[in-house]
Amino acid sequence: MTPLTTRPLTAPRVPLAGDAGPGTDSPLLIAAGTVVLPDQELSPGWVEVRDGLIVASGAGEPPRPADVVLPAAVLAPGFVDAHNHGGGGVSFNDSDPAAAAARIIRTHLGHGTTTMMASLVTAPLAEMERLVRALAELVRAGLLAGIHLEGPWLSPKHRGAHAEELLRAPDPASIDALLGAGAGAVRMVTIAPELDGGLVAVARIVEYGAVAAIGHTDADYELTQAAIAAGATVGTHVFNAMRPLHHREPGAALALLDDPTVFAELVADGVHLHPAVVRLITESPARTVFVTDAMAAAGAEEGDYKLGALDVRVADGEARLSDGTIAGSVLTLSGAVRYAVLTAGVPLAMAIRAASQNPADLLGLTDRGRILPGLRADLVLLDPELHVTATLHEGTWVSRAVS
Structure with missing residues (x-):
């Protein structure tokens, strides 16, 4: 597979006659x-x-x-990105998340993303709480749609680009600390339900008014179904960082894709999934949601970056740790639509829906x-x-x- 890369446009510029904006009566x-x-x-x-x-x-x-x-x-x-860690050379985990957010939003806005969630990778609990409080101000100001906690309640076996020593079981105290810090701004939480207290944690997350997402997990088919019954409604980048599909043990992926109440995230960049798998997910009963899972290098130069505490090398359109583990992407949602349609053969309307309508519905954004x-x-x-x-x-x- 060839990973998707971004290139400059040669299309003519759109004439801006008749510009309209909030507060103007001009149609x-x-x-x-x-x-x-x-x-x-x-x-x-x-x-x-x-x-x-x-x-x-x-x-x-x-x-x-x-x-x-x-x-x-x-x-x-306009595209809605429910899972985004960064872009323009910075990430939401940076020491000044407000300044980073301004650059990330501007970077992805130029690629058609008009609504964005701020995704945080695993960090020390006190640091995550500080980041949540800072980003919550931007959510209340309407600059971000919410905060997505991708960690720390993840499986060490399927940790991906998360520091293993910072992962933990989803005890009530840590859930209350992070979701309480957001005061309603934490809109989605990724969790591995097989961890101690996992199913109880799913219900607790939903009680806070957040969306519970199953990901970075070794859960089997039956446990994933139990987590859905407990209130989970999203699969975090399905197939990536979860137990692989097997004909006698289908794992979390098939349980998620089999359920029409579930929103199935996928990263359509030619790195995370084979194009046939992209097409498989979009044709499943689940509601497909394109996400970027973008890290700082999206819309920026390739080279060496950080994703949380981990070193990432970005080259040839791929972001990877030193051991080869995928570490997010350099994708934009416009790139995901383009790859899905032109490479994976997804119908245009279906791809557009996966980048706009479905993620808006996932997040409860009715406007x-x-x-x-x-x-x-x-x-x-x-x-x-x-x-x-x-x-x-x-x-x-x-x-x-x-x-």
Whole structure:
């Protein structure tokens, strides 16, 4: 497999006549070759925006001359990344998470991601609590959709790029310390349910109002089903960092993919999964969610980085520890859509849904993730090769022709 790499766009820049943004009464009408709605594709179609919201959409010719006309473009909902550790050379685990977040958000916004979660890798408990408190301020300010704790309650056997000595069982005190520090800002927690107290912890996480995700786990099929029954609704990067599939012991992956109530994360970058497996997940009963699992090197130069306490080498589009273990990715959600469609053969509408509607639903965000009247005007324009040419965030153009 060839890993996905990001390259500069050669597409023409989108004209910005008729710019609209929050607080303005000026409408913006965009006509595109394809408009991806929740249940259909309009080819051609149009979308009208006013005061930061989508007010109308339709098929064929728009009701008046459009402000932006792109007959070869795809107009899709803005992407929602539920699992992201960094980008632009920095990560959410950095000593100044607020400054890092500003750069990470800006980096991924240029690639069509209009909503982002801040994912933290395992660190000492006191340090994680400090990071959660700092990032919670950004959640309350509306800059982040929430915080995702990927650790410390993970399996040492499937720890991936998490420091083994910092992993721990999910005791009530540590759960209360981290989720309490967020005061509602922790929106998702990845946990290995086979750890001591794991199933009780799943229920406790859900009681806090967070989403419980099964990942970095050695749980078998039956225990995974029990965790779902206890309230878990997400599989963290399914197949990666979990017991492998076996014909007599299907493990966590099949239990997650078999359940239509589960949201199945996958990293579609040509490194984490074979394209046939990407297609398998998208065709399963579970609801597919593309995530980047991006680390600091996403949107930055390759070289040496840190992921939490661990050293990572990024080369040839892959992020790995010294022993070869995958350590996140350098992916963007636009890259995931492009890889899924052009390499794995996933239908366009399904790929767009996995990068927008499904992650919004996973996080309970009802005001975005779809092109529907009344929802937030978060939109992304893609060229015929599915590279981003422009991003609209809350009705305002924020990027053009990046990648």
